Amino acid sequence: MNSSNLLSGYDIKKLTIGALGGHSALDVCHGAKKLGFNTVVVAQEGREKTYDNYFKTRARSRSQIGCVDSVIKVPKFNNVLDEAVQKQLRGLNTIFIHNRYFWTYVDNFAAVENDFHVPIFGSRSLLKLEERDGSARLTTGQPYNQYHLLADAGIRTPKIFKNAAEIDRLCIVKASEAKRGYERAFFLASSKQGWETEGSHLEKEGAVNADWRSATIEEFIVGAPVNFNFFYSPLTGELELLGTDTRRQTNLDGFLRMTADQQHVAAKHVPLKMIETGHIACTIKESLVEKAFAMGEQFVKATQRSKCDPTGRGIIGPFALQGAVTAEEGREDIVIFDVSLRIPGSPGTRSTPYSGYLYGEPLSVGERVAMEIRQAVAEKALEKIIT
DSSP, X not given: OOHHHHTTTOOGGGOEEEEESSTTHHHHHHHHHHTTOEEEEEEETTSOHIIIIITBOEEETTEEEOSBOEEEEESSGGGGGSHHHHHHHHHTTEEEEOOHHHHHHSSOHHHHHHHOOSXXXXXXXXXXXXXXXXXXXXTTOOOOOHHHHHHHTTOOOXXXXXXXXXXXXXXXXXXXXXXXXXXXXOEEESSHHHHHHHHHHHHHTTOBOTTGGGSEXXXXXXSEEEEEEEXXXXXXXXXEEEEEEEEEEEEXXXXXXXXXXXXXXXXXXXXXXXXXXXXXXXXXXXXXXXXXXXXXXXXXXXXXXXXXXXXXXXXXXXXXEEEEEEEETTXXXXXXXXXXXXXXXXXXXXXXXXXXXXXXXXXXXXXXXHHHHHHHHHTTOGGGTBO
């Protein structure tokens, strides 16, 4: 999709920053308002009060509070593709910040790539690489996914098993939840028999999809979980580490608060789940910072190769490499088992010191996105950061 055509008719002096109502929309809107932009959220009916009420911009005393200026209500999130909704967004001169909701609730990637005629900050063609397998959502026939990308970047990842017969160690099976296909219903197995027994049990209980046997089987990495939240600027050519965090997962976190004896009893009555429910800011040893940056730089270069992005532009703006720090043979190493090719849903990263080391004060991801857009406007270089 031609970037110049997307910006046709826009009043660059009156840009609005927009997002789909969920995931990181408040982070985006807060950062945009702080940098002087107007904001808009496309919210699903029944889930709009966060944006249309609690955090709506409004006057209080002699100042303004809130961070969401406008709300466009839609019956379902995928109605963001409706011509009328796109017309409203373009009428507001909207630069759209894609998040996980945008790619989860819209029917397929091709529709976003070809039918959403609103400028997106970041790469709209790379998002399909987040898929872990050749699922039905990959309607463009692109088999290349995050595993290939990480391998091309030379980043260490867990061993992937082609089938259950190969299992020779503790593994995590990345099955999808039955009721919400976009959510994780991962389970552990250390043998083919264990894989079959646990998967069949979860299917019978209605916890996993019937296609769980095609889910990725991945070596289970024992280490301290860390998400490395980066930002790559096409305007400066520099990579920045905005912050690090770790996931909160239900009901895993509840199990971890129990003693071993309590866990044993609870497991007989409560099935273990790993549903992401938030994040906690964390830090890493300073001796690992250089290794983290090297990993991020390798990743950026890999996204710019033609096999990944035919345009050669690669990643634009925020992305995350999610994994764990392991201890082995007298040293620590970083193993990555997931990637996020857009803004992370972790507003708490500003509570880590890394952006402050660079800019003098902590920045949220939303602020850093707005800074990049403001700089692009000043340099008349918006086409470099939108797709």
